Amino acid sequence: MVSLQLNAVEARYGRKVVYAEASTPEIAGGRLTALVGANAAGKSTLFRRIAGQLAGKGEVRFVGAGLHDLRYMPQDTGMTAALSVYESVILALKQGRGGWRMGAGELAAVDEILAGLKITALSGRPLSELSGGQRQLVSIAQTLVSRPRIVLMDEPTSALDLYRQYEVLEYLRLYAADTGSVTILALHDLNQVMRACTMTIAVAEGRIVAAGPTLETLRPELIRQLYGIEARVETCSRGCPMMIVDRAVREG
Amino acid sequence: MTSLADLQVPAETGHHPYRRLVLRRILILAGLSLLLALSVAVDVSLGPARYALGEVVATLLQPAQAEAQMRMVVWEIRMPMALMAVTVGACLSLAGAQMQTILANPLASPFTLGISAAASFGAALAMVLGVALVPTALALMVPINAFAMAMVAALLIFALSTMRGVTVETIVLLGIALVFTFNALLALLQYFASEQALAAVVFWTMGSLTKATWTKVAVTALILVIVTPLFARRAWALTAIRLGETRAAAMGVPVRRLRLETLVLVSALAAVPVSFVGTIGFIGIVGPHIARLLLGEDQRFFLPGSILAGALILSATSVLSKAILPGAVLPIGIITALVGVPFFATLIFTHGRRQW
Numbered sequence: 001m002v003s004l005q006l007n008a009v010e011a012r013y014g015r016k017v018v019y020a021e022a023s024t025p026e027i028a029g030g031r032l033t034a035l036v037g038a039n040a041a042g043k044s045t046l047f048r049r050i051a052g053q054l055a056g057k058g059e060v061r062f063v064g065a066g067l068h069d070l071r072y073m074p075q076d077t078g079m080t081a082a083l084s085v086y087e088s089v090i091l092a093l094k095q096g097r098g099g100w101r102m103g104a105g106e107l108a109a110v111d112e113i114l115a116g117l118k119i120t121a122l123s124g125r126p127l128s129e130l131s132g133g134q135r136q137l138v139s140i141a142q143t144l145v146s147r148p149r150i151v152l153m154d155e156p157t158s159a160l161d162l163y164r165q166y167e168v169l170e171y172l173r174l175y176a177a178d179t180g181s182v183t184i185l186a187l188h189d190l191n192q193v194m195r196a197c198t199m200t201i202a203v204a205e206g207r208i209v210a211a212g213p214t215l216e217t218l219r220p221e222l223i224r225q226l227y228g229i230e231a232r233v234e235t236c237s238r239g240c241p242m243m244i245v246d247r248a249v250r251e252g
Numbered sequence: 253m254t255s256l257a258d259l260q261v262p263a264e265t266g267h268h269p270y271r272r273l274v275l276r277r278i279l280i281l282a283g284l285s286l287l288l289a290l291s292v293a294v295d296v297s298l299g300p301a302r303y304a305l306g307e308v309v310a311t312l313l314q315p316a317q318a319e320a321q322m323r324m325v326v327w328e329i330r331m332p333m334a335l336m337a338v339t340v341g342a343c344l345s346l347a348g349a350q351m352q353t354i355l356a357n358p359l360a361s362p363f364t365l366g367i368s369a370a371a372s373f374g375a376a377l378a379m380v381l382g383v384a385l386v387p388t389a390l391a392l393m394v395p396i397n398a399f400a401m402a403m404v405a406a407l408l409i410f411a412l413s414t415m416r417g418v419t420v421e422t423i424v425l426l427g428i429a430l431v432f433t434f435n436a437l438l439a440l441l442q443y444f445a446s447e448q449a450l451a452a453v454v455f456w457t458m459g460s461l462t463k464a465t466w467t468k469v470a471v472t473a474l475i476l477v478i479v480t481p482l483f484a485r486r487a488w489a490l491t492a493i494r495l496g497e498t499r500a501a502a503m504g505v506p507v508r509r510l511r512l513e514t515l516v517l518v519s520a521l522a523a524v525p526v527s528f529v530g531t532i533g534f535i536g537i538v539g540p541h542i543a544r545l546l547l548g549e550d551q552r553f554f555l556p557g558s559i560l561a562g563a564l565i566l567s568a569t570s571v572l573s574k575a576i577l578p579g580a581v582l583p584i585g586i587i588t589a590l591v592g593v594p595f596f597a598t599l600i601f602t603h604g605r606r607q608w
Contacts, residue, residue: 014416053501081494082549086270088495095503096490100552107267124269127495142503144324157550 002029002149004182010056011049018045018206026210031176034197035186038227042206043186045138047072047152075155076136079127085138086123092142113145122211132159151183171197190243202226215241277553280546291567295334297327298574335465337570338563339472340525345539345562347521352540353490354511357419361489361536362522366405366430371526373434374401379452380445398527405430406519407554438475459532459585461570468528479517488549494549534588535562538596
């Protein structure tokens with residue numbers, strides 16, 4: 001089984017230290033883990049540190065996987081390259097593997113991920129013509145096509161409509177279960193987090209302020225600390241926990 | 253519970269259109285190669301003495317059986333010029349292609365970054381003041397000066413790029429600053445130059461293939477032969493960088509290192525041809541754009557495509573420079589821009605609106 005753990009990890013940009021000593025319990029593979037926190041709380045920084053893009057002391061411990069099994073999906077940005085969707089997914093598969101020839105297995109992997117995310121119809125479309133939501137789906141395909149064992153995704157559903165949000169989270173849940181991979185998603189919608197993610201890590205101002213099973217972790221006090229809002233966790237008529245926001249308590 | 257396998261629709265469509273796309277691109281590359289061969293043959297057939305295309309091809313294929321004078325003209329005078337057009341066009345276009353790639357800027361080329369302006373200044377130093385930047389034989393003073401100054405400009409850009417926190421925009425801005433600086437220095441030299449030296453400088457900056465020799469062709473070709481495989485090995489990383497720095501880094505591309513390596517290769521690729529033939533400005537921008545429009549930016553096709561497009565444009569321009577005024581060879585740098593611009597504009601307005 002794949003797992004990931006941070007032990008007193010430092011993350012910095014040049015001399016600017018963002019995380020001094022970030023530690024987590026062991027994050028197990030096979031299920032979804034959420035990374036939550038306000039804007040600019042340091043979610044992307046933590047991802048980049050785990051992905052090996054930032055320097056710092058401390059230990060990022062992978063069990064059953066290495067850095068080469070890791071794929072990180074950054075937040076959505078425009079893609080202007082003159083490539084089709086299909087080519088961009090091939091690129092994501094081949095970068096790091098090398099070789100100019102495409103094996104039948106490699107093409108099958110690309111077909112499979114596009115079909116899985118139901119975007120086969122976009123195959124021939126130029127990247128520059130995609131809508132924000134389509135671009136996000138293509139990004140997800142790029143991230144998963146090599147079947148990485150550690151997956152870090154920065155707001156993978158932020159540009160998707162409700163139907164797609166549900167579908168993608170379901171797909172990611174199945175992906176994690178199927179591959180046993182450690183899959184961490186930075187998400188803003190806490191109801192999504194409660195439904196889809198077994199474990200939650202919360203960050204604020206460059207510190208990991210809580211980490212554990214989602215329902216135990218997402219308490220009203222923590223929500224208030226993270227986002228400056230007053231919220232309740234209630235149980236809906238079908239027995240699912242859901243979060244209701246009452247008011248903002250932080251000024252500005 | 254469902255699993256991933258149950259979700260998956262049989263993968264029916266995706267890779268068939270892709271296979272067709274790959275085939276089409278291979279055919280386009282083959283077509284460009286064919287046109288290039290044809291253009292070179294026509295180029296060789298043109299000149300003060302006009303030969304029939306058939307004769308030229310026969311002389312090229314079986315030199316031993318050709319008439320001595322024709323063999324001399326074709327092999328010793330016209331072939332070096334025709335092949336110089338091919339190698340210079342290829343080098344400049346490839347240099348422009350990779351500059352545009354790493355700097356994410358459609359206007360980047362050896363010329364917008366000041367490399368050719370620096371070369372012109374170096375050449376003018378030799379022609380006006382007789383200053384040799386590197387001690388050398390008199391005959392080589394102009395090209396070696398040009399090369400040395402081009403490398404100075406490239407080194408400045410390189411040094412800046414290694415600094416922390418420098419963005420691609422900063423690099424492009426520095427390049428523009430270098431263009432203006434070297435142009436001003438060049439103007440200063442011209443102001444004090446003798447009439448003869450001034451004429452030589454002006455002619456040099458117009459760009460010309462007439463001084464081509466087999467040695468120059470060989471040196472330019474050698475640079476291309478050394479650099480192309482180095483880019484080919486980095487094909488996927490260079491394609492990835494066009495998805496944006498963050499995405500490329502997330503795919504495991506060492507973005508900074510790749511950018512620096514590319515800058516070094518591109519500098520050599522641009523400095524050598526410029527020092528031999530002077531300023532031929534348009535190829536470095538247009539060659540890559542044509543390749544991009546025809547083939548997209550998968551470097552497996554874009555890389556050979558840029559080389560072929562640049563070679564073809566300069567070779568075709570060389571043909572035109574001889575054909576427009578019979579008996580005279582117009583400076584090729586002028587023709588490239590005059591003929592290239594309308595052609596380029598047509599391409600952009602017909603199907604290039606989406607890129608960049």
